[in-house]
Amino acid sequence: MSEPLVLQSKLDLPAAEPLASSLKERLDGDITVDAGPVANIGALCLQVLLSAATSLKAKGHKMSIINASDRLIEQMHQMGFTPESISEGKP
Template identity: 45%
Template structure:
């Protein structure tokens, strides 16, 4: 099992490309994203997570978001998603 991916604390438009690259580098393996440091989750980075969840599910792999703060859960909720929905590859 590989180490969890620990993203930047502010996942906004400026971090989308690096988040995508970090997740793409781990393609072919189950991935855990440790969200403990994340305080801001923008729509574009959320879309990167959704796409990664769909790709993982299609490939027979898993994507898991752990340690998601209440603040980030609220941001996801406003955009109509949850960590479970992302992990299951559904929008």
């Protein structure tokens, strides 16, 4: 089992490309994403996570999001998502 991918505290536009790169490197197996440090998430980074989860699902793997704070969950909810819906690759 690989180490969790620990996210940055601010997932804004400049964080999207590094996040996508980090996720691409792990698409050959299940991914655990540690969202504990996240204070703010933007729509593009949310889309990157959803895209990775969708790609993983198509390959027979899965993504798990752990340690999501209430603040992060609220921000996801405002964009129409939950950690579970993102993990499942459901737009």
